[in-house]
Amino acid sequence: xxxxxxxxxxxxxxxxxxxxxxxxxxxxxxxxxxxxxxxxxxxxxxxxxxxxxxxxxxxxxxxxxxxxxxxxxxxxxxxxxxxxxxxxxxxxxxxxxxxxxxxxxxxxxxxxxxxx
Numbered sequence: 001x002x003x004x005x006x007x008x009x010x011x012x013x014x015x016x017x018x019x020x021x022x023x024x025x026x027x028x029x030x031x032x033x034x035x036x037x038x039x040x041x042x043x044x045x046x047x048x049x050x051x052x053x054x055x056x057x058x059x060x061x062x063x064x065x066x067x068x069x070x071x072x073x074x075x076x077x078x079x080x081x082x083x084x085x086x087x088x089x090x091x092x093x094x095x096x097x098x099x100x101x102x103x104x105x106x107x108x109x110x111x112x113x114x115x116x
Contacts, residue, residue: 014084016077019094022084023065023106026050030109033065033073038101046072047109065106073104 031050036043048068056062062076075096085093085107093107 019082032109
């Protein structure tokens, strides 16, 4: 049975722009992204090299994460809160929680870290 991702307390919340800085530090590295829909039996994951981060029209605030030269995920700061796990640039994680109950956790693939 799948184990739900642990929620982080509100004290770990950061601004979307700060999360972009952390993501930019991961460009060129192997990442793991886990998507979870809270309260539902649904989830998926992807893994690969984070190649770049693109902004999306019309206002260029929403982003697309390009993993293994293919667009992997879209995130919009207008409806997303971001939480940071321990040492996000050195084996920790970022959690993007959307207003729709969907959460995306991004971490280095080789981290082997725990999100307790």
